Amino acid sequence: MTILSTKNLTKTYGKKTALSQINIEIPRGRIIGLLGPNGSGKSTFIKLAAGLLVPTDGEIIIAGEAPGVDTKAKVSYLSERTYLNDWMRVSEIIAFFEDFYEDFNRIKAENMLKDLNINPDDRLKTMSKGTKEKVQLILVMSRQAQLYLLDEPIGGVDPAARDYILNTIITNYKEDAAVIISTHLIADIEQILDDIIFINQGELVMSSSVDEIREAHNKSVDGLFREVFKC
Amino acid sequence: MLGKLIKHETRATSRIFLPLYGALLILTIFTKLALAFGAPDFFSDNVATNPVIEVVLGISFTLYFIAVVALSVMTLVMIIQRFYKNLFTDEGYLMFSLPVKTWELVLSKLLVGLIWSAVCTLMIVISFFILSLGSFTMMDLTQGISMAYTEFYSTFGTSLNVLIFEIMMLIVVSTISSILMIYVSIAIGQLFNQHRIVASFGAYIVITIALQIIGSILMAIFALGNLDAVISQGQDGEAMQMIHLLINGSTLCNVILCVGFYFATQYIMKNRLNLE
Numbered sequence: 090m091t092i093l094s095t096k097n098l099t100k101t102y103g104k105k106t107a108l109s110q111i112n113i114e115i116p117r118g119r120i121i122g123l124l125g126p127n128g129s130g131k132s133t134f135i136k137l138a139a140g141l142l143v144p145t146d147g148e149i150i151i152a153g154e155a156p157g158v159d160t161k162a163k164v165s166y167l168s169e170r171t172y173l174n175d176w177m178r179v180s181e182i183i184a185f186f187e188d189f190y191e192d193f194n195r196i197k198a199e200n201m202l203k204d205l206n207i208n209p210d211d212r213l214k215t216m217s218k219g220t221k222e223k224v225q226l227i228l229v230m231s232r233q234a235q236l237y238l239l240d241e242p243i244g245g246v247d248p249a250a251r252d253y254i255l256n257t258i259i260t261n262y263k264e265d266a267a268v269i270i271s272t273h274l275i276a277d278i279e280q281i282l283d284d285i286i287f288i289n290q291g292e293l294v295m296s297s298s299v300d301e302i303r304e305a306h307n308k309s310v311d312g313l314f315r316e317v318f319k320c
Numbered sequence: 321m322l323g324k325l326i327k328h329e330t331r332a333t334s335r336i337f338l339p340l341y342g343a344l345l346i347l348t349i350f351t352k353l354a355l356a357f358g359a360p361d362f363f364s365d366n367v368a369t370n371p372v373i374e375v376v377l378g379i380s381f382t383l384y385f386i387a388v389v390a391l392s393v394m395t396l397v398m399i400i401q402r403f404y405k406n407l408f409t410d411e412g413y414l415m416f417s418l419p420v421k422t423w424e425l426v427l428s429k430l431l432v433g434l435i436w437s438a439v440c441t442l443m444i445v446i447s448f449f450i451l452s453l454g455s456f457t458m459m460d461l462t463q464g465i466s467m468a469y470t471e472f473y474s475t476f477g478t479s480l481n482v483l484i485f486e487i488m489m490l491i492v493v494s495t496i497s498s499i500l501m502i503y504v505s506i507a508i509g510q511l512f513n514q515h516r517i518v519a520s521f522g523a524y525i526v527i528t529i530a531l532q533i534i535g536s537i538l539m540a541i542f543a544l545g546n547l548d549a550v551i552s553q554g555q556d557g558e559a560m561q562m563i564h565l566l567i568n569g570s571t572l573c574n575v576i577l578c579v580g581f582y583f584a585t586q587y588i589m590k591n592r593l594n595l596e
Contacts, residue, residue, distance in 0.1 A: 141416050142594065143590070158419050166413075166417045
């Protein structure tokens with residue numbers, strides 16, 4: 090069953106085209122890597138799915154609906170920005186998420202904080218950028234969402250935490266949920282991906298399962314990426 | 321969800337406002353005590369005051385004045401900052417991915433902004449009242465008020481209540497429209513790809529100028545239409561009628577502005593949002 094589908098999805102900013110005529114279907118139960126060079130339209134795609142942008146043309150459907158209040162309740166979105174208020178304590182942000190998202194699981198969040206040695210009483214102001222990113226990812230993964238949109242989730246965290254986070258992603262999502270991860274750190278996440286979508290300059294270059302790539306091209310995703318996007 | 325938004329908005333703003341209100345109250349009480357004990361006859365010129373007490377009073381009055389101004393400025397700054405920073409900077413990524421409607425976001429900011437404006441006014445009134453305690457009695461106050469009522473009735477033949485109510489309405493509505501005008505300017509600024517804050521200021525100035533022009537034209541039409549009343553200034557009843565018309569007309573214009581600003585803001589946020 091499809092969790093996300095697009096039909097001729099197009100987004101332009103003024104004269105600049107960020108996404109053009111994208112048609113994809115994303116099934117439930119998969120981890121999808123949304124891969125492409127900088128400025129290829131990855132973030133635009135994710136923001137459209139998160140309902141932070143409105144398509145210029147075409148449509149995007151999530152769990153049967155156009156992005157809105159209902160889809161936002163089912164979608165857990167990790168932005169590339171650190172979007173948390175500086176003055177808040179971690180425990181206050183947990184209360185915030187608990188208030189607005191019915192599918193938020195406080196116990197899960199508290200356990201993950203403990204695993205990563207983050208004190209819930211700390212204020213975000215006192216944290217490093219990497220720790221803030223960890224907190225944000227914990228919040229996002231503590232939801233029992235149907236679709237996770239992770240925009241550059243591991244960019245700023247250390248390799249040890251990276252493994253923990255990837256592990257959390259694999260173990261935390263339910264069978265009927267899908268995870269879309271946008272990144273250019275392909276080698277790091279390759280082992281957890283089921284499918285990949287390559288986009289470049291706003292256009293869909295390739296959409297395939299990781300197994301197919303390995304069979305057809307006899308290459309790793311990272312290797313194929315380097316070949317396709319060779320400068 | 322609107323209730324939850326209001327709750328969290330109040331929480332985010334009260335941590336700034338409550339300490340300020342506390343500071344104002346403490347300064348008020350301190351000034352009042354200094355006045356009461358140090359110089360009970362401070363306001364009558366012929367009594368010489370102790371120079372030390374004069375200095376203390378000077379400082380506390382200055383601090384008090386600063387607190388009043390700071391409170392008013394801070395209220396305005398917070399109204400702007402909460403809308404801009406919380407919705408259109410990085411924090412907006414969180415706010416716009418919450419399962420809430422866009423109008424709920426706008427309304428929650430507006431309502432909390434309004435509440436703080438009202439509380440700010442109330443706090444300043446209370447503080448003036450505390451300072452002036454003892455310089456009049458409750459009897460003076462009630463007598464003064466009832467005299468104003470009878471005098472007004474005997475001159476104009478209507479109750480003062482109606483006029484007060486109309487003025488209150490105008491104040492509330494024009495406060496809302498001025499907040500929404502800030503919101504719509506910020507939202508218009510978001511339509512630009514660069515220099516969004518500058519664009520917001522620009523939008524605010526353009527709207528102000530446009531409103532001035534429209535206002536002058538409306539006033540001119542109003543004056544021409546009521547030429548008789550303007551000329552026959554002597555007759556109190558007619559003059560009063562004109563004042564009523566003027567107040568209610570302004571209220572109506574402000575209501576129209578509110579609706580326009582609100583929907584424009586919401587439209588931009590819903591359909592043209594593009595966070596940096």
